[in-house]
Amino acid sequence: MTPLDFVLVLFLISIAAGVLGSLIGLGGGVVVVPVLTILFHIDIRLAIGASIVSVIATSSGAAATYVKEKMTNLRAGMFLEIATTTGAISGAYLTTVLSPKFLFILFGTVLTYSAFAVYHKRHAAAVLSVSNDKIANYFQLHGSYYDEAEKQEIAYKVTGTKLGLFMMYIAGMVSALLGIGSGALKVPAMDLAMHLPMKVSTATSNFMIGVTAAASAGFYFARGQIDPVIAAPVAAGVLIGAMLGARILSKVTNGAVRIVFVVVLVVIAVEMLQRGIS
């Protein structure tokens, strides 16, 4: 396979990764890492570097549209970044203490549980109309968005901020420790703990993952894990895919997004457990 073939094939796969990632609030690493390591036999260190690039590309590519359409809860996202960024810094210090194998098994289990919980919530009342959450009220984290699938403006209240902050702290820590899985924990935090509508959860997760990844990207660049020939088609493809995906989210139902998210979460959980056991 010539470098040109490689670049073209990776570019096309990255477009698909960008569409998927932008819809369910993940960085596309779930597609990019296995494709690079299994299909192209590329060193896992370089694959993870490409995955970080893919996360930032998904985030910025989709967020431009989501913010404009009010699909992202801008205030809640920015507020929760307090926890993800501090979590990322603590994680960077814990890497030397905790064994990655143990972490993969632990988070594989946590994600399996979250997948069941997110699936279980599919029939629950869609949105809250009242909230007694003092933090959410003080910082005015509530919001509304126009749902094209339901053809109406949907206003929602936010609750469970403390639990949400705690889960976001863990999400930041995990992404610093394992280089993956930041969106996989962010979406359940907003869906399960804070009762944001599913589509708002994925769009807001999308908005946030770029900041979490940017915090560690400089580190990966300095360590020589970002190969330009791999990163260039990934960045361009994922950006284009994410811009396309962002046009779709408003048109699909919350239920459909939930099911796709659960399926991908199970795949990531299995992948993590496998890495922990082998």
Next chain:
Amino acid sequence: MKNTKENTVDQHAKQRDIDPAKVRQTEIVISYVLRIGVILSVLLVSAGLGLIFAHHSSYLNFSSHTSYKSLTSSGYNFPHTVSQLFSDLAHGRGRGVIGLGLIILILTPVLRVAVGVLSFIYEKDPPMTLVTLFVLTVLILSFFLG
């Protein structure tokens, strides 16, 4: 005593009854920051790839002597310090142009947080200004800690 304190909190909340027009302006600005960063990055990264293929005809299909593996293994020497990046750019090397595009991509979320701080100052929302300022500080700190 307690009453006055509650009153000031109420007043704060009222002062923060934010002007929807301003909020909309902020959303549009943040959305533009992201879009410009993204488009600039796609253009640079694609131009860099184009340069690499223009300089090395053996990477193309019709004279396929090179495997992609020589460019995607740890043996391939690509820039990973700022000075290497600038030297590659000065020599007009494609990988330097790609590196610049990737750095713009990495800095876009950071710039987005910085614009967030400014926009909450503009919206006269002190609590959210502090929140975003804190996030920006931790983010910049993490660049130096790494």
